[in-house]
Amino acid sequence: MPTISLFTDILPEEQERMRVCFQAREACFQNNETIFEYASSMNKIGLILSGRAVLYYCDEEGNQYLIDELRKDAVFGEPFLLPTESQNYYVKAEETTRVMFIDYAHVIKRCENACHHHSQMVSNLLQMIALQSRQQVQRIYVLSRTTTRKKLLAYLESLSEERQSREIRLPMSYTELAGFLSVDRSAMTRELKNLEQEGILKKKGRNITLKIGER
Template sequence: MENIELLRECSLFKGMKDRQIESALRKLGATEKKYRKNSLLITKGQKEMQLGLMLEGEAVASQDDVWGNKYMVSEVKCGQTFAEPYAAADMPSNIIVQAKGICRVLWLNVSKINFAGNDPVLLLVTSNLLQDMAFKLLNLNQRLTHISKQTTQEKLLSYLSAQSEEAKSLDFVIPFNRQELADYLSVERSAMSAELSKLVEGGKLKTRKNRFTLYP
């Protein structure tokens, strides 16, 4: 079937054979939808949520406050799932998910998992979904560790140190450009750039685009 190679690599279908994936898609009422650049995949307050799986393109999940300020929550890349907690708990969304470019999304009605019983296919999906949500919770906790630091420089050093540990190297590439990194750390881009310059001048790191080398 179309998209089967991508779905094999998706964490939601980890360890499943093609026929099991196809069966899961039928049982979860999978529907595919295409979106234009800047289209909203999910709106704030949206009800009857479904789990989204990005088949093509990228999107940004964000929240806003009563003054209209927008804060990035996470990025959604090809092969990744999103909106899991809202879909699983059948709760209205408090986030906005917006396409960065043309996107194709596979929507899955995971509320049907509640009636899975002993269905072996849906039990596999449930196990994978729980692991995926746990992994994202760990990532969220790590981000909170970074942004809880007092200064912009401390936030930067906390994040870059964690990336270095994950890469098991003092030379590594981060998944963000400068604006995305500023959004992730909840700081002003200009202030962050100034702190990066100070760190470079102080001999603590070297950077080119999204590649960093640390000098402890």
């Protein structure tokens, strides 16, 4: 999967000018602190400068679901997920996390000079939206599998393809993975043990080596 950030192909000196032009502001958040709550209008774009955060969805009963993990150069905000007023999405820091916020209006409104770097940022933003859409389609495919085993294998295969390696490291804890896959933690642990005994994968902590494809 191609790597792209909001400032791809934009020179450092141009980035500094854009920070001023877009009235960007930076903030630091501690572990478990709420970084951002989604609204039904497109107001802000957040860019992870360092650290790790997670996008969650909370239903009407107060159940929390992990939707996506956000690391350095990841972006979030209403343009990437436009919820309705009844949907509660929010981003929380999982460790000390530094974030830059940009007003969405400054991104889509061309400046008088029609700067090349402004056009490049809009192009980057559109590509990032497309990539996130592809990731969501992949997740829908994983969640549509009918068993815990099939969900696990589909997810691990997608990670393997993304990183172009049969040796992968889970980007989240096993508890978070169970939530991400919408499966029971104990059932998932049993399936991982079965897959290891069958020689389909080898596991050491969060490091997993895929031996063969799905049976």
